[in-house]
Amino acid sequence: MTPTFNPNFQNDITLVKKYGLKKTDSFKKGDIIMFKSPTDPEKLLTKRVLGLQGDTIKCLDRYPKQTTIIPRNHLWVEGDNEFHSIDSNNFGPISQALVIGKVVGVIWPLNRIGTNLSGGRDAVMN
Amino acid sequence: MESLKFLKTTLIWTLKAGCLIHLVNENLYEFNETRGESMLPTLQSTNDYIHGLKWFSYKDLDIGDVIIAIKPSDPNQRVCKRITGMPGDIILVDPSSSSPLTYNQTEIVKNDGFNKFIKIPKGHVWVTGDNLCHSLDSRSYSVLPMALIKGKIIAANSLNKGFISEDGDLWFWNFRRISNLFI
Structure with missing residues (x-):
């Protein structure tokens, strides 16, 4: 997720919200979420939500299809560092049930409190 | 004064007991009702209660195990299915x-x-109900990530059956172990 997190090779500590994640409308585009990796249940990943259910997504080159439609209660997630990220372009849309938290903000180091966490490419086709 | 103290200790112990029950229920063991026809020969459609083990390792999961999982298409629903395909298997x-x-x-x-x-990707499993004609499973929502598996079912009771069977035998509400039937 560099450059949003850990821009100076120093690990950021973030506040993560773990409640209110079960509804369909709990997420919106641009949210950063923490979820269990679909390919390895013991791993946690942090990525940005780029598409919600029903959206048509323009995928990156490594995904086998050029565009894809997100199924019900699934999310399209991608890392901000496009060239160094294992994300939905590798394993497809993820189920909302895999999400265990939503990043609220950076709390450490102190000079990065309140950093603007917005970003990510615009992946939804109109 | 005495009664206030009594009230305080009662409250504290109720809270402690509640926390303990919650911890055990979330991480160790679960006893819960199941409904629906999807597992029919193994579990009845009503009045059946399952003993679920929440403390398990993903590496121990094997083809043929009965599991509790969160439905990928609805995080509020849980399903009870049998694993019929492991990562790397090729499934029709x-x-x-x-x-x-x-x-x-x-x-x-x-x-x-x-x-x-299709070939099941790494970290996913294929789940189907035992009653294939009346089951919403991997055939409709495709492979299930292992991270959504929340427990392993080891036994079941039918609470409408009574402590003693009609023949007069002890059968403890039809207690039965649910084992791995894969040959």
Whole structure:
């Protein structure tokens, strides 16, 4: 997720919200979420939500299809560092049930409190 | 004064007991009702209660185990299914969707995607109910990430059956172990 997190090779500590994640409308585009990796249940990943259910997504080159439609209660997630990220372009849309938290903000180091966490490419086709 | 103290200790112990029950229920063991026809020969559609083990390792999961999982298409629902495919296995999704016995020609063409083989990716499993005719499972929502598996079912009770059976035998509400039936 560099450059949003850990821009100076120093690990950021973030506040993560773990409640209110079960509804369909709990997420919106641009949210950063923490979820269990679909390919390895013991791993946690942090990525940005780029598409919600029903959206048509323009995928990156490594995904086998050029565009894809997100199924019900699934999310399209991608890392901000496009060239160094294992994300939905590798394993497809993820189920909302895999999400265990939503990043609220950076709390450490102190000079990065309140950093603007917005970003990510615009992946939804109109 | 005395009664206030009593109230305080009662409250504290109720809270402690509640926390303990919650911890055990979330991480160790669960006793819960199941409903629905999808596991029919193994579990009845009503009045059946399962003993679920929440403390398990993903490495111990094997083909043939009965599991509790969160439905990928609805985080608020949990399902109880049997694992019928492990990572790397090649699965025929649903051959019956192309059967001329139940579908007409246009429906067979529409269902063509189901009569195909897929390979289960790493970290996923294929789950189906035991009652294939009445089950919403991997055949409709595709592979299930292992991270959604929340427990392993080891036994079941039918609470409407009574402590003693009609023949007079002790059978403890039809307690039965649910084992791995894979041959």
